[in-house]
Amino acid sequence: MFARAPAFWSHPRSLAGLLLAPVGWIVGAVTLRRMAQPGVAVDVPVICVGNPTVGGAGKTPTALALLGRLKARGATPFALLRGHGGREAGPLLVDLARHDAAAVGDEALLLAQAAPTVVSRDRVAGARLAVAQGASHIVMDDGFQNPSLHKDAALLVVDSAAGLGNGHVLPAGPLRAPFLAQAARADALLVIGPGEAGKAVAAQAVGRLEVLRGKLVADAEDAAALAGRRVFAFAGIGRPDKFFRTLRDLELDVVESQAFPDHHPYTPADLSTLHREAEAGGLCLVTTAKDAARLGAQGFDAVRAHVRVLRVGLELDGAQSFDALIALAQTRAARRLSPAGGGAG
Template identity: 40%
Template sequence: MLVQPKFWQEKKSLRSTILMPLSYIYQWMGRCRFQFKQPYKADIPVICVGNVTLGGAGKTPVVRLIASLIRYSFSLDAHIVTRGYAGSLKVPTRVMPESDVKLVGDEAILLSKTAPCWIGSNRRDTLIHARKEGSSVVVMDDGFQNPSVYKDISIVVIDGPFGLGNGCVFPAGPLRESLDQALKRADAVIMIGEDKQHLFDHTTATPVFRARIQLWAQDVAPRVKRAVYAFTGIGRPEKFYNSLREAGVPIVKHRSFPDHYVFSESDIQNIFSEAEQLDLDIVTTEKDYVRLLPHHQSRVYQIRSD
């Protein structure tokens, strides 16, 4: 579980300067992987949805949207391939909505609600498995920096309000690689939310599409008139809280956990107790909801988004 240090958001930081030599080594290793690795070319189209930063950029709703459009607008059997981050299974495995979150990870369960979803630590093997099971198009969640599979289309997702942090590559900053390097391989960029760092004020060779994540009205409407206790364990929790506020939901109290956090019994009971004392409804994201035990889910509202 990644907890991003504050200096990743600071433009001039002593810590970033000290770590810069390691960033150069990290970038060099990444370039070497692409230079010497021969990618596997599938006999079906592969669409990769990735990002250039560590942490949540909004890939999951983009993957779900693309897979849904391919399946229902073009009548093609699109499957989703992902690593199954935070899950324990390593071999290629079909994920179902009722799968054990500890085995397959929370994001894979969400993706499985849209299209057949496969997880595995080896993307090439998982892709081959999906193909054997009837996939005519693969939408790959993440893997933009992975050279083992040839991508017919690569889409980079950027969280507009977060941008690129301090603009430095890991470990001096949040970048997996420089934006310039990424744009050389990307076919399109999807900017989610306002481009606060003005990364694309000027025309680029890579097309940039603007988008925003919107909460489902049917999830929000019943609770607009009542204040809430919001909790989440996602990469950038402020995105969830801001979305609730924009939807008119008053947040009296909130609590943030690390990304993909496994909630303990005491964590949940503390939230229940505080919410009861303050007479609040309890809300969380759809991704957090699948990590809750069934008897906890009955007391928590999940807020879905597209």
């Protein structure tokens, strides 16, 4: 897997993309064949939040928003994810008092702040643990292309600025498989943020999927704490530039910025260097909530207090909501769990 997206993934007519396209056709065919395999079902509705491409699209903020909506409706949802970047194979229930990012991954720590969260490389075993622990619904963060666990509803998330890149499949481009073939196995598409690329993806999906639109909104309290500060921003996420742009959109003076690979395992030396450079320029260090989750080890104690965090949340446009997706998942689960439906399997 690429630590950072190659530049040619953004250019439809790039020579590298065209030369690698035949490999992408094979990868896409293998992925689609795998996705067609039946999954094991569990006794509660399962909703998957995935994306058709690799890279940061906003899946975790979307999963957090969906968990919040389920809780507002009186449900007891659990989050389920692989725990990318963590050493634990699971299945295990994340304990914020015991687990750090090195154990379960940064995304798991963020989700566990909102709802009970299970990390498991075996999605079926993880789902069964969630059900045993009292889950009324399971929200999967990623795993759309993994067929092992039956999904009652699936939401694809696309970053509007990036769209589908050059439209090619890995390694020729960012797609995991041809988009329309993936869309045929989903129920809704969420396009996050402004951008012509996202509009083009939505246009392809209209008539095939419910199309939702939203944006990532900075936490008002975090933004207020940074107002008037000259900042040194750093981020190790799928698209660091998106975070830097968010800071500039808040009219903050981003004097310096440092991008790291996605899920970068920070060391105390990394943070000490950042702090030294920021201090020399009279700048305030600021990062994302996902990056901050990787700064929990004892070696970061001396510098962590000097790092500000800007959290973001998903806000759907207008009167749009996740209610239709939730209702669809519940209806399908009820149908398969009824005696006539043959049970959970």
